[in-house]
Amino acid sequence: MATSHESLTLQLQQQERLHHLLSSLLNRFLTTEIADFKKRVDQSLAELGHYFAVDRVYVFDYDFTNQVCHNTFEWCAEGITAEMDNLQDVPIDVLPEWVNTHVAGETMYIPRVADLPEGSAVRAILEPQAIQSLLAVPMMQGKSCQGFVGFDSVISERTYTEYEQQALQDFSNALLGAVERHRIEAGREEAQRVLAEREKELIDYQEGLVRTLLRLSALRNNETGNHIERVQDLSTLFATILYDHHHPDATPLFIEGIRLAAPLHDIGKISVPDAILLKANKLSDQEWVFMRDHVRVGGEVLKDLQMQFPQNYFIQMAYHIALYHHERWDGTGYNQGLKGEDIPLAARIVTIIDVYDALRTVRPYKPAYSHEDAILAMRDMEGAFDPTLFELFLLHQEEIAIMFDQTFKAH
Numbered sequence: 001m002a003t004s005h006e007s008l009t010l011q012l013q014q015q016e017r018l019h020h021l022l023s024s025l026l027n028r029f030l031t032t033e034i035a036d037f038k039k040r041v042d043q044s045l046a047e048l049g050h051y052f053a054v055d056r057v058y059v060f061d062y063d064f065t066n067q068v069c070h071n072t073f074e075w076c077a078e079g080i081t082a083e084m085d086n087l088q089d090v091p092i093d094v095l096p097e098w099v100n101t102h103v104a105g106e107t108m109y110i111p112r113v114a115d116l117p118e119g120s121a122v123r124a125i126l127e128p129q130a131i132q133s134l135l136a137v138p139m140m141q142g143k144s145c146q147g148f149v150g151f152d153s154v155i156s157e158r159t160y161t162e163y164e165q166q167a168l169q170d171f172s173n174a175l176l177g178a179v180e181r182h183r184i185e186a187g188r189e190e191a192q193r194v195l196a197e198r199e200k201e202l203i204d205y206q207e208g209l210v211r212t213l214l215r216l217s218a219l220r221n222n223e224t225g226n227h228i229e230r231v232q233d234l235s236t237l238f239a240t241i242l243y244d245h246h247h248p249d250a251t252p253l254f255i256e257g258i259r260l261a262a263p264l265h266d267i268g269k270i271s272v273p274d275a276i277l278l279k280a281n282k283l284s285d286q287e288w289v290f291m292r293d294h295v296r297v298g299g300e301v302l303k304d305l306q307m308q309f310p311q312n313y314f315i316q317m318a319y320h321i322a323l324y325h326h327e328r329w330d331g332t333g334y335n336q337g338l339k340g341e342d343i344p345l346a347a348r349i350v351t352i353i354d355v356y357d358a359l360r361t362v363r364p365y366k367p368a369y370s371h372e373d374a375i376l377a378m379r380d381m382e383g384a385f386d387p388t389l390f391e392l393f394l395l396h397q398e399e400i401a402i403m404f405d406q407t408f409k410a411h
């Protein structure tokens with residue numbers, strides 16, 4: 001017979017192994033990806049089954065809305081028949097004493113099924129499964145019972161100690177935490193999917209809007225239409241260059257915003273009469289006043305849109321670009337005379353690209369410049385551009401010239 005010292009040592013060793021098992025199960029649940037969840041639970045049931053030498057370990061969910069319970073996970077020792085398929089949608093009202101015990105947060109412990117009274121509903125369910133002893137602890141979320149976790153002994157009767165009951169209860173708590181986490185994450189994934197879908201819809205809608213406006217402007221003046229597409233491509237390229245140079249405001253969202261908003265920079269030209277917009281000769285001073293007014297008109301159109309969608313980043317950016325793309329860094333531009341960083345970055349980018357493109361193409365008052373001549377002319381426009389941006393523009397002028405040629409030839 002073991003001395004009390006030996007038995008204490010044995011108990012401590014057992015407790016330590018169990019502690020180790022439970023903490024590894026818990027840890028596994030905490031780090032599990034949703035996709036692996038079922039596999040992890042199955043593995044954990046198997047480990048518990050082996051450790052406690054039981055014949056079945058299982059998890060049930062209570063569905064009080066539909067008054068049924070389901071066997072959601074099951075592990076069986078070798079040679080033991082699986083019962084999970086037979087235990088779906090089991091009506092709760094068939095087993096009132098069982099369910100009431102769990103709802104009260106208490107353990108269902110049946111050391112000998114054969115001792116249950118003849119005609120007992122619990123016995124009628126357990127006996128066909130050849131269960132001799134059983135232990136089933138509730139999964140409690142606060143005061144609400146979510147289901148239960150249990151051990152079956154099929155081959156022989158079994159007495160479960162308090163210590164084993166406690167271990168099963170600990171496992172049940174860990175599992176409930178994991179189920180809850182799994183449920184929250186599945187919900188979060190679904191929310192993210194819906195959000196991504198909405199975002200894509202919005203971007204498609206915005207792109208559609210831009211394409212429609214591009215088509216409208218191309219109808220009036222093909223050269224203007226092509227100008228708009230080149231400003232889009234070159235501004236997007238330039239924003240990407242800023243991103244590559246770690247400019248703090250040039251995020252991927254900013255680049256996408258530029259791509260969508262830059263084509264709208266001259267949207268205010270819809271208010272310029274054909275006689276001025278399409279005039280083959282130089283504009284008079286009076287006509288220039290009309291022409292310059294496109295900035296105010298464009299700003300107003302987009303301001304209206306912005307009031308309807310105050311949170312929309314793309315519309316906000318398009319508004320800034322339409323209103324401020326003829327401002328100059330030194331404050332001598334139109335139509336507000338903003339200076340330096342008071343001019344939004346997106347507008348400062350489009351200003352440089354817009355001027356470059358205007359120089360490279362034929363206008364009633366000038367021929368098309370070569371890339372080199374355009375750069376010389378821009379260097380002469382001292383004070384017009386954000387110096388940091390202009391330096392980057394010069395640094396990457398080759399890429400910009402190549403893209404200009406490609407976009408120009410495409411039309």
Ligand SMILES: [Fe+2]
Pocket residue numbers: 265266294325326
């Ligand atoms: Fe303009």
Ligand SMILES: [Fe+2]
Pocket residue numbers: 227231265266354
């Ligand atoms: Fe323009």
